[in-house]
Amino acid sequence: MNMKTKTELLGMGVKELEDYMESIGEPKYRGRQVHKWIYKKAVSSFYDMSDISRDLRNKLDDCAHISIPRVLKQRASIDGTRKFLMELEDKKRIESVVIPHHENKNTRYTLCLSTQVGCPVGCAFCATGNSGFQRNLEAYEITGQFLASQRELQKRLKSNESELITNVVYMGMGEPMFNYDQVIESIYILNDPKGVNIGQRHITISTAGDVKGINRLARDNLQVVLAISLHACTNELRDTLIPLNRKYPLEELIKAVKQYISLTNRRVTFEYLLLDGVNNSKKDAEMLTKLVKPLLANINLIPYNEIDGLEFKQPSPQQVQQFYQYLLDAGVGVTLRGEKGADIEAACGQLRAEYKNNR
Ligand code: SF4
Structure with missing residues (x-):
C-alpha cells in the first residue's frame, strides 16, 4: 500500500x-x-x-x-527562543517558533504556528511575504507543528513534561484567515481536553486584516484572542505596507472589529510594528490613539527586526520608548513587546523557511 x-x-x-x-x-x-x-x-x-x-x-x-512533521534544523537564541525548520510529507518546509516565558518558577513556552507554506499577502516588511506562496496547510499539519515542537523541546530540555507549551499564536508563516476552516479545525484539535488540551483563551489568531475572516470568527464565537496587524493609520501608508488593505481599507477593517467586539464582548489586540521614519512619528501616535482608544482593545508595539534585502529599519530604543510613552499617557492600553529570537531570525516577520530551493 x-x-x-x-x-x-x-x-x-x-x-x-x-x-x-x-x-x-x-x-x-x-x-x-x-x-x-x-x-x-x-x-x-x-x-x-x-x-x-x-x-x-x-x-x-x-x-x-501519523504525519508529525520532521524537524530538519533548529536554532536556539540566547534568550531561549527556538526556531524549528520542519518538513512536511510533500517535502514542503515551514517554520515554527517557541518563545519562553516564566510562570512562577517554571519556564513555559508560547508556540508560534504557521498556517500556510509561504504567504500570499506579500507585506512589504515581511520575509515570508517576500518569498511567495505555495499552499495552505491541513489542520493535521498545523497540529503536527505543536507535537513536533513539544517533542523537540522535551528532547533538548531533557524533560518529560507534557505541558511545556502553554500558549499558541497563529502568527507564523501565512495568513490564518485565508485558511480559515483548517485553522479552526486545528484549534479544536489542540483544545481537546483528552489530547493536547490548550485552552482557547491561550490561543491567538493574528490577521493582516481579512474582514471576511474576522466576521466569520465573530459568528463562530470562539474564546480565542483576535489580533490585528495594523501597522498604519492611513490607507495611503497601509496600502503600501499590507497590500490586503486595498481590498479591505481601514474603515471596513475597523467596522468589522467593532462588530466583532460587540458580538463577542472580547478584547482585541492591535499589533503595531514600529518602522523607523515610516510610522513612528508623534502624528502616527496621535492617529493610533484616535483609532484604537474608543475600542475594547490593546496595542502591542513591536520594534521592527531588520531583514536582509528589505529597506525598513528599526527605530532607536529612545524613539520606541517615546512612542510607547505617548500612548501610555494618552490612556491607551499598550504593551511594548520585548522582541525575542531576533538573533536567529525567529522574530516577527523574519520567517522564511529556506523553502525556496524546495519547489
Ligand atoms: S506579515 Fe503575515 S500576512 Fe503579511 S506577508 Fe508576512 S506572513 Fe503574510
Whole structure:
C-alpha cells in the first residue's frame, strides 16, 4: 500500500480513532491507546507504541500513518527562543517558533504556528511575504507543528513534561484567515481536553486584516484572542505596507472589529510594528490613539527586526520608548513587546523557511 492510500490518523479525536480501529476489525480501545501515543507522547511510528501487539503495529503501518512533521534544523537564541525548520510529507518546509516565558518558577513556552507554506499577502516588511506562496496547510499539519515542537523541546530540555507549551499564536508563516476552516479545525484539535488540551483563551489568531475572516470568527464565537496587524493609520501608508488593505481599507477593517467586539464582548489586540521614519512619528501616535482608544482593545508595539534585502529599519530604543510613552499617557492600553529570537531570525516577520530551493 503506498502513502497515498494510507489513512492519516493525526488530527483524529478519540471517537474517530475508535471508529477507525473498528473499521479495520480491531477493538475500540485500541483507538484510545493510539490517541494517547499521538497527543500525549507525540509518537509518529507505530513501532514505538509499546502496548500494541507486533501484529497490530504491522497492520497499522500498512494502512495508516501519523504525519508529525520532521524537524530538519533548529536554532536556539540566547534568550531561549527556538526556531524549528520542519518538513512536511510533500517535502514542503515551514517554520515554527517557541518563545519562553516564566510562570512562577517554571519556564513555559508560547508556540508560534504557521498556517500556510509561504504567504500570499506579500507585506512589504515581511520575509515570508517576500518569498511567495505555495499552499495552505491541513489542520493535521498545523497540529503536527505543536507535537513536533513539544517533542523537540522535551528532547533538548531533557524533560518529560507534557505541558511545556502553554500558549499558541497563529502568527507564523501565512495568513490564518485565508485558511480559515483548517485553522479552526486545528484549534479544536489542540483544545481537546483528552489530547493536547490548550485552552482557547491561550490561543491567538493574528490577521493582516481579512474582514471576511474576522466576521466569520465573530459568528463562530470562539474564546480565542483576535489580533490585528495594523501597522498604519492611513490607507495611503497601509496600502503600501499590507497590500490586503486595498481590498479591505481601514474603515471596513475597523467596522468589522467593532462588530466583532460587540458580538463577542472580547478584547482585541492591535499589533503595531514600529518602522523607523515610516510610522513612528508623534502624528502616527496621535492617529493610533484616535483609532484604537474608543475600542475594547490593546496595542502591542513591536520594534521592527531588520531583514536582509528589505529597506525598513528599526527605530532607536529612545524613539520606541517615546512612542510607547505617548500612548501610555494618552490612556491607551499598550504593551511594548520585548522582541525575542531576533538573533536567529525567529522574530516577527523574519520567517522564511529556506523553502525556496524546495519547489
Ligand atoms: S506579515 Fe503575515 S500576512 Fe503579511 S506577508 Fe508576512 S506572513 Fe503574510
